[in-house]
Amino acid sequence: MGRIVFFFSEAFRALRRSAAPSVAAIVTIVITTLLLGVLVPVLRASESKATEVRDQIGLKVFLYRDSTPAQKEALEKKLNALPHVTAADYCSPECAKDELVSRVGGDLQDGIKELNSNPLPPAFNLELDSPDNLEAVRSSLLPTNAAGKPTPISSAIDPPIGENREEANRIREVTGAVKIVLLVIAALLLVASLLLVANTIRLSIYARRREVEVMRLVGATNWFIRWPFMIEGVIVGLLGAGFAVGILLLGKVTIVDPLADDFALVDNLSTMGFAPLVAMLVAAAVVVSALGSGITLRRFLRV
Amino acid sequence: MPLLTRRSRRTRDRDGGEHRLATRRSPSRKPTSGPPIISVYDATVVYPGGHVALEHLSLEIGRGEFAFITGPTGCGKSTLIKMLIREIEPAAGTVQIAGKDINAMPADRTPYLRRRIGTVFQDFKLLPNRTVYDNVAYALQVIGEPRSQIRRKVPEILRLVGLQAKIHNYPDELSGGEQQRVAIARAFVNHPPLLLADEPTGNLDPETSIGIMQLLYRINRTGTTVLVVTHDREMVDKMRRRVIALEEGRLVRDEAAAGYHEDESTKEFAARVRAEMGVGDEPPGFEH
Helix, strand or coil: CHHHHHHHHHHHHHHHHCHHHHHHHHHHHHHHHHHHHHHHHHHHHHHHHHHHHHHHCEEEEEECCCCCHHHHHHHHHHHHHCCCEEEEEEECHHHHHHHHHHHCCCHHHHHHHCCCCCCCCCEEEEEECCHHHHHHHHHHHCCECCCCCECCCCCCECCCCEECHHHHHHHHHHHHHHHHHHHHHHHHHHHHHHHHHHHHHHHHHHHCHHHHHHHHHHCCCHHHHHHHHHHHHHHHHHHHHHHHHHHHHHHHHHHHHHHHHHCHHHHHCCCCCHHHHHHHHHHHHHHHHHHHHHHHHHHHCCC | CCCCCCECCECCCCCCCCCCECCCCCCCCCCCCCCCCEEEEEEEEECCCCCEEEEEEEEEECCCCEEEEECCCCCCHHHHHHHHCCCCCCCEEEEEECCEEHHHCCHHHHHHHHHCEEEEECCCCCCCCCCHHHHHHHHHHCCCCCHHHHHHHHHHHHHHCCCHHHCCCCHHHCCHHHHHHHHHHHHHCCCCCEEEEECCCCCCCHHHHHHHHHHHHHHHHCCCEEEEECCCHHHHHHHCCEEEEEECCEEEEEECCCCCCCCCCHHHHHHHHHHHHCCCCCCCCCCC
16 A cells, blocks of 8 residues: 555656656647547448448349330349349339439439439349349349350340449548548557657656666665556556547537537447547557556666 | 685784784674675676676675775776675676575565665765655665554664754755765665675765764674775774775785774774874874
8 A cells, every 4th residue: 555655656756847748748648549539430430331331232223114014023033033132122213213302402303303204214123132242143134145245134124234332332442541541640649659658758767767776776676666657657648548538528519419419410320439439548548658658667677 | 816815914014003913804793603694706797898897706704794895996896886786797606695696596586685785875875855754764665664664763763873853854955974874874774784885985074984984883783794895095994894905806805804893882983093093073192
């Protein structure tokens, strides 16, 4: 008990005395933690959005506008019989038009509604058991004939067979690039935090070299000498994480929560809860600062 | 030359001062039980860069002895002290403290070795931002001594070194001699069986030095072995204790005390040395 009091009082004494490097380290940790605190939920959200889109990937089989109901029914049976196809939904020109209207917004909606005729073709929307089987289903819809040319399994099909894969890919590409840039920045900031904590501890060791010398002479054990420095580093980490969590909480209450009320969008994204996020950030800050102290102690405090 | 030189010979013959044959090596007052507190056998210390600080050094110091190590600058005196507290390890040879080879111990036992050896240095090594009390208490705190023990031991040891009135002063408010007393108090607060002093009077005037020596002698009288490194030849001669002289890392002289007053009280001791050195209140008794 007396020891723990001693360790903490020594650590706080050191923090008070070397305020400037401690502040620098704390500020870096605040920035790093803030960035991670924003980054992690955003990355999780974009990840879940991309997965959502990917799960929706299916095939769209367009039919000729003049195909007969008999052809349509025959094709529906064939489609349902294909392996990996879980559902084949017929979408008439009217259905296609409604879908289009729901996807575009504002003035364009009215414009489409005012069209005299419906230029959209009827189609079957195929749902697949897995996006990975996309190519297999596509080739079974368009088997190659003797001449080596892909031929549709029904004369009603209007090739090529479309897919909504591009959309998912584009989301992936954009979020992927953003993700890499942010991860690189976060990694650099983590390294900077680590080095600044290490530097703070190094200065602290230098400032207290007399104490260290006396401790060694009178026979203090290695860990007795090291603990106050370790605690000092972790306190720096905790202070930084504390400030960052405070700012994040403020941002959540003033910006994100009102937005989530107004727009279903923000709420819908399956991001992580605030409590686990905070726990993760604090743990990361403590680990980074403890590592920073530990590295310096190993290098500069060979007892 | 033999590695362990213990010769009886005239100590001073250049000025016709003392001419007494020394025949005893260590005081018979304290029975030496068990192995000697320090035994160094054939130790060689080489610093990085190739400088040989100690060369085939062998010496033994018995329990309860008061001995001096002398020699010119760079003779290896401080290296010897560092070797005894395992700050540096010899390249060859063995160092035993109380019969245990300290370099054979695991490294994490070194702190416990140092708890059994008090060390005092020329530059005192006090912490400037702590009071006298806290400086001494610090030495106990960092070895995990309970607070009740610290509260009991610190005032006690400060009384022993005569600083009970300056307990709340900071080191820079003290004289050099008082600072050294604090350092001795810190080294001796745990009553270690061995006290090493590296030039304890190097920064002090003769009168103050006698006071410090008197204090070290008082500590010695409690049964602690005291080993003092100094180049103050005059002081060494007046103290009349065992003298081990080093030169260029070799032992060149190991003399038993000449005219050793084994039952001399610390007061008598101080009065005599003062008189012989011609300092202090007592008038110089004779020329030297």
